Amino acid sequence: MIRIGHGFDVHAFAEGRPLIIGGLKIPHDKGLAGHSDADVLLHTIADAILGALALGDIGKFFPDTDESFKDMDSKVLLGEVVEKMNEEQYKIGNVDAVIMAQAPKFRPHIDEMRESVASILNTEVSNVNIKATTTEKLGFVGRAEGITSEAVVLLTKMEEY
Secondary structure, three states, rough: EEEEEEEEEEEEOOOOOOOEOOEEEEEEOOOEEOOOOHHHHHHHHHHHHHHHHHOOOOOHHHHOOHHHHHOHHHHHHHHHHHHHHOOOOOOEEEEEEEEOOOOOOOHHHHHHHHHHHHHHHOOOHHEEEEEOOOOOOOOHHHHOEEEEEEEEEEEOOOOOO
8 A cells, every 4th residue: 555645835034043954954044934943844744744644734733823833843743743654554655855945055965854854754765855946036935035845755554464
């Protein structure tokens, strides 16, 4: 049994916050606005997993109206989604994600991001693909107003022994 999920997230830039993407602090003059640490990539992957499981989205489990999630580390958030995935007896087949940003440049951080995400997902790095692109200066991303991300995940049913 396999299941496919798609995730999407977007966050505006904000002054005075660190830029956290893929569980890493990325050097940049602005961070992202959000109730949690605003890790747009990890949110996207979490939503894709929840979608594949037909469980809704991260807003259902981690609402921005709940102060207990204020400034939450998105590695913890994704870890809790992985626990739900395990409870449903699924594991990661593969993840394919894209970060869309005019700046900063993500290529120098992609390999470390893949390792970070694979560790949280309890899977091999070879099962995690992360890429980055600009929007050729078009739209809010192109005007450097924020960052967006999309991800697709394939989940496979755990084998019963």
